Amino acid sequence: MAAKVVVGLLVAIAVAVIAGAIALWPSEQSVDIPLPFQTTxxxxxxxxxxxxxxxxxxxxxxxxxxxxxxxxxxxxxxxxxxxxxxxxxxxxxxxxxxxxxxxxxxxxxxxxxxxxxxxxxxxxxDPAGAVQYSFNDYSRGLPLSIIVAVFAVVICVVARWRGFRALVGLVIAFAVLVVFMLPALLDGAPAIPVALVAGAIILYAVLYLAHGVNLRTSSALLGTLTSMGLAAALSYVAIRMTHLTGLSEEQNTEVQTYITHVSITGLLLAGFIIGSLGVLNDVTITQASAAFELASVDKTASRREIFGAAMRVGRDHIASTVYTLVLAYAGGALPLLLLFSVAGRSFQDVLTGDAVAIEIVRSSVGGVALALSVPLTTAIAVLLARPITSSRTPSSPRQAKPTRSRGSGRHSA
Known part of the structure; x- marks a missing residue:
């Protein structure tokens, strides 16, 4: 029954995602090139x-x-x-x-x-029709290709076929962002539905490609989709409460100046949602795998015992991943923090300023969604890994099982 419910929910969500993608699909509109990106x-x-x-x-x-x-x-x-x-x-x-x-x-x-x-x-x-050349950037095509090739080879050698499927999922994820999400936002579509539809498509593709179509992956997928929805709601509330504008970042200012119909707040929301997918995916698939492995190792363990053991793993994962989440955002903001450190501003002003507050809210929202995804995914995985009919009940206590030994006469419970 649990498997039927989970699969039914995932099918219903998939149908809703497809309908949402059709409704939000960007139109073939022409947008003027922003002035900083134009030629003379x-x-x-x-x-x-x-x-x-x-x-x-x-x-x-x-x-x-x-x-x-x-x-x-x-x-x-x-x-x-x-x-x-x-x-x-x-x-x-x-x-x-x-x-x-x-x-x-x-x-x-x-x-x-x-x-x-x-x-x-x-x-x-130039105005006279003569060709003029100027420096744009260093050519990085060859070194970038070498770095990406090394990355792909190492992933495929270590993770083998599963690593290759993960790379295919990564390509699909970028394709969804470029083909659907960015054009839809440019088309003026509401940010939260667009980000949720894009994120759901990415999760379906990445998880099933990398980990296979099975109940273990399905439990992780349902937990991640639910956590993503929670992250969207938390992001919306947090941005409204803190009045974040995003205008402290130069790119956002250029978007507001030259693409006036795109909401900067919407871009922030979409960024929060998509940015949370990687860490949520990491945690949920780990929890699902832990629950299924524990259930397979001890056939007599109850759902409560499996849940408790998997949660002990999840708590360690939460602690380490929260550090990763916060330090990743802090590392990206190092130039900004360096400028603030010599600006003579008070520590409180720096923390509550728009630029740093965005990273604080982003880290906090991701951390909350991450923490709540652990018990949610673990509970779903336990129900699938240990169906109700096969779990140990109080009326049927665990019996001592003799262990075969060669003349030792020893028994184990």
Whole structure:
């Protein structure tokens, strides 16, 4: 009966999620490119690859600065100032095979280019129609590919087929965020339903792919879905109570300025919900596995005994995961905390400010949902791992069972 109830609930939730995805599916609307991401002509920024072939400190002001050319750049007209001069071979696009020179004045935040480095160049067109190149960023395609490949190989070697399925689930999770969640939020859909639908799709895919379609995974999934709903409710209440705006973060300010129909509070809510999925998934699958393993090891253990043993495991997991949750957010906010430490502001003002308060609320909401997910998931898993009809009841006490021994005459209860 417990299995039928859990499976029935998961099927009903899946149907509701599909209906929600259909209702919230983003329309094919066109959104203007925000000003900071436009070229001088108002279009999307395009980049080309380049390789630094020469770098020196010298006089700047060459007429060829940023222009594609062949051969050597034209010397500057005068020696008014010095800067870093980098000659770059353009390797992609219409000007592939040509060169350009980048003149970068030294200062904080300016790139320090070196010969042989790969970079990305922003390609724009000035009012006269001439092509102009400028430094955009370092080229990280190859090193990032190597790092991701090492990560995937290690996961697959250690976890084998299950690790590969987990990677497939990770790809699906990113696809859900890019194809559904972000466009839906951009379309002006309410943040909480969008985040709940996206989170549910991710959980169904990730859990069943990585851990298989079975009652153990189903108990963890139901516990995670319930905890995610609780995290959404807690996030909404916490943001309303603390009046968080999110405008302390530069990205949120740009969103409010250039994409005015998107709610910053909604983005915060969606971020809280999606951010809680990883840690909730970790805890719930551990609790479900612990309950099922305990039930299989001791066939005579009652549901109460299995629940108590699994909860002892869960309490240790909660303690360690809360540290992980808080320290992860603190690590991401280190630059901000460093600036506050030299700003001369009181400790209370720093903690109650919007930027730090967001991380405090995020950690607290995640911690509450995490703590409550442990007994909830454990109870569901125990009911599935030890059906009512097979558990030991007070009217049938555990009997002593003789252990076979070779002439020792010993017995164990």
């Amino acid at each position: 002509g108002g279009g999307a920024v395009t980049t080309e690859a380049g390789t630094v072939t020469s770098q020196s400190i010298g006089s700047c002001g060459s007429p060829d600065a940023g222009r594609p050319f062949s051969g050597n750049p034209t010397p500057p007209v005068n020696d008014s100032y010095e800067c870093q001069r980098s000659i770059v071979d353009i390797t992609t696009g219409d000007d592939a095979g040509k060169r350009t020179v980048l003149e970068i004045a030294p200062g904080p935040g300016q790139p320090d280019l070196r010969t042989g480095e790969g970079i990305r160049l922003v390609k724009q067109t």
